[in-house]
Amino acid sequence: MKAVILAAGYGTRLQRDVAADRSGRFAHLVGIAKPLLPVGNRALLSHWVQALTASNVVDGIYVVTNALYLPAFEEWAANFPNVSIVSDQTRSNDARLGAVACLQLAVKHFQIEDHVFVIGGDTLFQEDFSLAKLQSRFFELQVECEDNSVLLSYQCRDDETHKYGIVEVDGKLRALNMKEKPLPTETKSRRACPCFYVLSKKSLPQLDNFLQDKKVMVIICTALSTILYHLNQYFNHARMLLCRKKTPLETLCLGSFHDNLCMCTRLAAVSTWETCSLT
Structure with missing residues (x-):
């Protein structure tokens, strides 16, 4: 099995809070990626690498980061021969790819054709959490059906x-x-x-389907929002010209733009998750 650790976030809220602190206690954390923050006597990610290595559950650990933090991750990974790093090439929070796209990047870049532990880089579990037991449960489900994956x-x-x-x-x-x-x-x-999954190797091709469906839904949502915007403009213009009390239909159209856009976004999320549903 393989492990993919998603660590391409920018920790914008954390860095904002650190910068706003006036005590100076956290000044040494400025500019440090969240997965590399010190937890005890080592970086947060080092705990995962230690646990994964000690359990003999995986034979490859891959970390996805961004171009901004890539040098820091490469320096950290130099201490772990079983860890490989890939960058998503983004340099800002607005340009980030998202978790599924980062996972797909790792799968394609490292040519992964095995079952995969997917781990959020800013996540830690309690000490009694057992990777070996989780792996055992995963293989029990694999006997029932090779499409089975596990989430917590x-x-x-x-x-x-x-x-x-x-x-x-x-x-x-x-x-x-x-x-x-x-x-x-x-x-x-x-x-x-939590951001922790065990994905069957047979489910990995669904990543492409997920991202393709997402692109289609973005196009649909964009088109709908444009239509709703022009409807809004039309009824606003009609109201100004006629100077009359709004009819129930007009009120509905004037008030529906944000609601419909939100509903469209929600439907997109449901659709894409169903594409990657775990059975």
Whole structure:
């Protein structure tokens, strides 16, 4: 098996908070990528490399970072012969590719044709977490069906659903849907998912399908938003010309632009997650 660690984020909120601190206690953290922040006596990522190496679960560890932090990651990786680094070539938060595109980059760049642990580079689990047990459970599911993959979840509070990706499952704990930061009223599930998956090698071709579907949905959403914008402009213009009280239909059209755009975005997210649904 292989491990892909996603570490191409820019930690904009963290760096903003560090820069705003006036005590000077955290000045040494300015400009440090979140996965390389010191946790105990080593970088956060070093804990993952140590755990993955000690468990003998994987025979290759690949880290995806960005062009801005690439030198720092290469310097860090020099201490680990089993770690390889690839850059997504971006240099700003606005240009970032996203988790799925970064995973696809690693799969293609390193020609991965094996089962993959996908790990968020800013994530750590408690000490009693067992990679070996997770691997064992994954292979049990593989016996049932080679398409099976595994994700983790934990129970969150009602007021926390808007902070996490929430997975909806059936009675056999099969993932049916994933909702990104939903309101408590938008889902009955309270299963929050950390960025940690074990993907079957047979599921890896779905990455291309996911990204292609995403491009199509972006085109559709852009077209719809343009249409809605012009409808909005038209009714605003008509209102100014006629100087009359808005009709119910006009009120609906005037007020629907942001709602429809939000709904379109939500439908895109649901569609793409269903494409990559875990069975």
